[in-house]
Amino acid sequence: MFDVQCSLLFNLHVMRWIWIDRFLEFESGSHARAVKNVTLAEDHLHDHFPGFPVMPASLMIEGMAQTGGILLGEVNQFRHIVILAKVPKVVFHSLVRPGDSLIYTAKLLDARDEGGSVECTAHVGERLVAEADIVFVHLDQNDPQLGRIDQKNFVFSSGLMSVFDISAHEQ
Amino acid sequence: MPTRDEIFAKVQETLVDALGVDDDEVTPEATLVGDLGAESIDFLDIVFRLEKNFDVKIPRGELFPENLTAADPSFVQDGVVTEAGLAELKNRLPHADVHSFADDPKVENIQDLFTVGMIVKYLETKLGG
Incomplete structure (x- = not known):
């Protein structure tokens, strides 16, 4: 089990923590598809690994979580802070290389006051690259637990939400 | 059923x-x-x-109530759940074995319910x- 306790989903002002490029499809309360184009312009690929660049699995989880987290957040008009809480299941099937376009698909399984869950896949073309179940919790600004999380920004602030704008302009 | x-x-x-x-x-x-x-x-x-x-x-x-003893300060005294607190637990956790918990009703044992x-x-x- 891959358990990311209270990992922060959207930490946007410290660095550009945006791991999807554009939504291809967004069906409120149901499912979403987003694309992430993998390019050698990304520094991290030169370290992972030198001479053999592959998209890190952890960042694919982040991309799936961002796709699913926005899908969940939109159900409540982004009133809640959505935090990636747990990845009960994740399986990686193959490698993703520079030049690949990753397509993340998230299906909303649960959405309630306390949080929600999604089922995600990642494909390159027809090839299944990864699949994951992801659980999110909601925190509100007045939640006492908020102070225990040492991050300033993990809401759907302008950085990640710009993905929405890009998608809207393309349609 | x-x-x-x-x-x-x-x-x-x-x-x-x-x-x-x-x-x-x-x-x-x-x-x-x-x-x-x-x-x-x-x-x-x-x-x-x-x-x-x-x-x-x-x-x-x-199924999993939160803040079980937070509603009233009389529910806990010196780290131990009081009679009033036990009544609250029975009320909010009707399917838990509060009876056995009452043998050693320390607050830190609440999670064992x-x-x-x-x-x-x-x-x-x-x-x-």
């Missing part, structure tokens, strides 16, 4: 999936936190899975009716 054994088997499967434990660890007496290693976030995951596996709706706080058996009893009531 499914039998208690049938409910237990499904609860066992649910907890194996949610907590990554072996099925022989999931006994009726096992505590979710102490024995099975559940953390706070796992409770929400367990609720999601139980809803799906049993096709029921579990309202927030009905959340057992596999408690979930099974809760679902028995829910599915029965």
Whole structure:
């Protein structure tokens, strides 16, 4: 089990923590598809690994979580802070290389006051690259637990939400 | 209505999936936190899975109430749950074994009320009716 306790989903002002490029499809309360184009312009690929660049699995989880987290957040008009809480299941099937376009698909399984869950896949073309179940919790600004999380920004602030704008302009 | 054994088997499967434990660890007496290693976030995951596996709706706080003794300062004295606190626990956790907890009612033992058996009893009531 891959358990990311209270990992922060959207930490946007410290660095550009945006791991999807554009939504291809967004069906409120149901499912979403987003694309992430993998390019050698990304520094991290030169370290992972030198001479053999592959998209890190952890960042694919982040991309799936961002796709699913926005899908969940939109159900409540982004009133809640959505935090990636747990990845009960994740399986990686193959490698993703520079030049690949990753397509993340998230299906909303649960959405309630306390949080929600999604089922995600990642494909390159027809090839299944990864699949994951992801659980999110909601925190509100007045939640006492908020102070225990040492991050300033993990809401759907302008950085990640710009993905929405890009998608809207393309349609 | 499914039998208690049938409910237990499904609860066992649910907890194996949610907590990554072996099925022989999931006994009726096992505590979710102490024995099975559940953390706070796992409770929400367990609720999601139980809803799906049993096709029921579990309202927030009905199976796993939060802040059990926070409502009234008289519920706890010197780290021990008082008679009034025990009454509150019985009221909010009708499927838990509060009677045994009363033998050593330290606040830190409250989490031991959340057992596999408690979930099974809760679902028995829910599915029965």
